[in-house]
Amino acid sequence: MKYKIVSDSSSNVPALDSVPYTAVPLHIMIDQQIYVDNGKVDLEEMNSALSVCATSSTACPAPGDWLDAFEDAETIFCITITSKLSGSYSSAQLAKADYEELHPERHVYVIDSLSTGPEMALVIEKLQELILKGMDGPEILDEIQSYSQKTHLLFCLESLENLAKNGRVSRAAAKLAGILGIRIIGQASDQGELQLLSKCRGEQCTISRAVKYMKEHGYTHGPVRIVHNQNPEAAKQLALRIQNTFGTADIQITSTGALCGYYAEKAGFIIGYEC
Ligand code: X90
16 A cells, blocks of 8 residues: 555545545544544434533544554554644654654655645545655645645534634634524634634525625635535535535535534534635
């Protein structure tokens, strides 16, 4: 096995067709129960558990989990959720150091996505494409660094409760989102921080606003990936609006995995797009 792509499960990419790939799970703890984000978590069940739990939290992969996923590949592209919000990136770097010490002729490229979810998914798709083209490691890294300048992430959430509980946004911001019918729109900033952009009343406003932000970021008609936590209707409406506004041909809608589902909360959705 020459090349391998390894990502943490926040990408919501369970498998790839043409290049060896592993998603390394993050974990969600809800009261006494541990949910392994392995693509098999029942979101409906997890959402109900969350609605009645006393405590909940998440944990990033340990270096050993990354190491196991590297297997025996010669060149590994390892992509993580933004290092500003999780220890996943540091953990992957520790695994890289161990792996390269053990196998001095092999190389692990650890990429901080400065984002998560569907923006990571786009970068993973691009990595696969570049590997299939037969490019070498440093060339791929170069290309990927410029590609990720063109990708963006927006999110539309009904609640910021879990983000606030885990110290990822302020209590004040979470209170704002707690008002019935108010949705929060935000983005991954260029520095990989969670940035709140505006609040909206109702789904229609949210969808229009998301399209407006895409335009402002210079989106024309590139691929779009939408993930949602039990809100296929909003995801479909947004996809239609994007199609009608920009003529986009390549839009995919899927459910979030457990980690993004936990933080996006029920009805939340996240959009990754290429400008
Ligand atoms: O290490 C861990 O325990 C994981 C912590 C993850 C914290 C944030 C996850 C956010 C997931 C919510 C909307 C997207 C925000 C993007 C900001 C860059 C999804």
